[in-house]
Amino acid sequence: MKYLEGVVTLEFDEARCNGCGMCTRVCPHTVFRMENKRAVVADRGACMECGACARNCAPEAIRVRAGVGCAAGVLIGLLKRTGPTCDCSRGSTCC
Amino acid sequence: MEILPWMDGALTTEIGDVPRVRAALGLRDLMGAIMARWGIGRMQYCVPPGLYAVGSPGARSPVLVSANYKLSFDRLRGALSGQDAWILVLDTRGINVWCAAGKGTFGTDEIVRRVQSTGLDRIVLSRALVLPQLGAPGVSAHVVLKRSGFRVIYGPVRVEDLPAFLDAGMVAEPEMRRVRFDLRDRAVLIPVELVMGAKYALLLAAAVLLLSGLGLDGYSLARVRATGLPAAGLILGSFLCAAVLGPTLLPWLPGRAFSIKGGALGLLLAGAWAVLGGAGMGASWLHAAAWILIVTALSSFVVMNFTGASTYTSLSGVLREMRFAVPAQLAAAVVGFGLWLIGLFVRGA
Numbered sequence: 470m471k472y473l474e475g476v477v478t479l480e481f482d483e484a485r486c487n488g489c490g491m492c493t494r495v496c497p498h499t500v501f502r503m504e505n506k507r508a509v510v511a512d513r514g515a516c517m518e519c520g521a522c523a524r525n526c527a528p529e530a531i532r533v534r535a536g537v538g539c540a541a542g543v544l545i546g547l548l549k550r551t552g553p554t555c556d557c558s559r560g561s562t563c564c
Numbered sequence: 565m566e567i568l569p570w571m572d573g574a575l576t577t578e579i580g581d582v583p584r585v586r587a588a589l590g591l592r593d594l595m596g597a598i599m600a601r602w603g604i605g606r607m608q609y610c611v612p613p614g615l616y617a618v619g620s621p622g623a624r625s626p627v628l629v630s631a632n633y634k635l636s637f638d639r640l641r642g643a644l645s646g647q648d649a650w651i652l653v654l655d656t657r658g659i660n661v662w663c664a665a666g667k668g669t670f671g672t673d674e675i676v677r678r679v680q681s682t683g684l685d686r687i688v689l690s691r692a693l694v695l696p697q698l699g700a701p702g703v704s705a706h707v708v709l710k711r712s713g714f715r716v717i718y719g720p721v722r723v724e725d726l727p728a729f730l731d732a733g734m735v736a737e738p739e740m741r742r743v744r745f746d747l748r749d750r751a752v753l754i755p756v757e758l759v760m761g762a763k764y765a766l767l768l769a770a771a772v773l774l775l776s777g778l779g780l781d782g783y784s785l786a787r788v789r790a791t792g793l794p795a796a797g798l799i800l801g802s803f804l805c806a807a808v809l810g811p812t813l814l815p816w817l818p819g820r821a822f823s824i825k826g827g828a829l830g831l832l833l834a835g836a837w838a839v840l841g842g843a844g845m846g847a848s849w850l851h852a853a854a855w856i857l858i859v860t861a862l863s864s865f866v867v868m869n870f871t872g873a874s875t876y877t878s879l880s881g882v883l884r885e886m887r888f889a890v891p892a893q894l895a896a897a898v899v900g901f902g903l904w905l906i907g908l909f910v911r912g913a
Binding site: 470471472473474476477478491493494495496497498499515516517518519520521524525527534535536537538539540541542543544553555 | 706721875880886
């Protein structure tokens with residue numbers, strides 16, 4: 470299953486890549502691939518902007534506006550003027 | 565230490581007694597899981613954060629990190645029968661790994677804090693933590709290493725693959741790294757979608773029922789029965805079908821935007837209602853047109869909200885589709901209810 474093409478905010482700066490391969494291990498949608506000991510963006514359209522790659526990229530070669538692709542969260546964020554939130558887990562009274 | 569039903573004694577270690585957990589799930593765990601899936605007590609379904617043992621772990625056993633949502637924790641221990649391992653449970657406020665990682669509660673700070681507060685470095689020789697891959701959005705592996713001295717190893721996405729991953733010397737096959745959204749994955753999410761949407765659907769149905777008595781001749785209870793009841797049934801039936809069939813048929817519904825998929829499903833439903841029972845759709849063309857608009861808008865909205873439960877929608881994509889979908893849904897709903905109200909008066913007594 471594929472979502473909308475050409476919308477994601479993923480940016481990759483090849484010059485900064487140190488070839489550690491971390492992005493290929495954390496991405497749940499195989500957006501990155503290793504080529505000649507450097508990462509390349511192989512499937513940009515599959516990116517869901519979870520932010521795992523950017524957060525685990527030590528040389529900071531990856532940038533993405535991380536967020537949750539949740540329409541309800543966007544609506545609640547609009548109504549409460551907080552911006553998109555992941556609000557279905559509010560009211561947790563745990564441990 | 566409080567003894568909980570899923571514990572099996574304790575392991576005496578240098579850092580004190582570490583509760584041992586059962587690798588087999590009991591009836592109570594199963595019932596708890598079913599209830600959580602239906603949204604009952606879902607926000608209080610958690611285990612105390614801290615260190616646990618599975619089997620008889622020693623200084624060289626792997627340390628597996630998990631969230632303190634009991635559903636997540638149970639899936640992990642349920643996959644570990646016959647294994648010796650440590651489980652480090654983070655305080656994610658009872659939220660699952662992926663969602664908590666998105667919020668940052670399954671995150672770098674909490675891992676560093678939990679490693680230090682448990683004294684993990686005194687009972688294991690290896691300086692490695694195995695995290696579920698979906699914890700990665702909240703964790704910077706290189707920062708955890710710098711601050712705690714523990715290396716983060718990202719394990720597979722699915723816990724079923726964990727034994728194979730451990731046996732292979734902590735190497736994940738590419739397939740283990742990919743998140744899926746199979747029929748089964750989608751189906752288990754349906755109950756919570758139903759429960760969360762039900763109160764709005766019921767309110768809408770009640771409003772329609774109440775208004776249906778209006779007409780040129782004043783308020784008529786006979787019309788509530790004849791027009792209102794089938795109308796309320798249409799609303800509830802359409803909500804139910806959209807919430808069940810939307811996730812089920814997701815890959816086969818046309819379009820990529822969830823609102824389009826839902827709209828298409830809505831047209832299909834309106835068609836089905838017209839064929840199955842003309843009574844609900846109303847005998848007049850006005851009411852038929854009204855219901856096509858209302859059912860399509862409703863289904864589009866319900867399926868659009870399933871983006872939050874899906875495993876592959878981006879925030880940018882959701883914002884893009886909402887920019888056209890929400891105005892369209894609103895317009896269809898307003899025009900639809902307008903036509904329906906007019907229909908009550910035009911048909912008269």
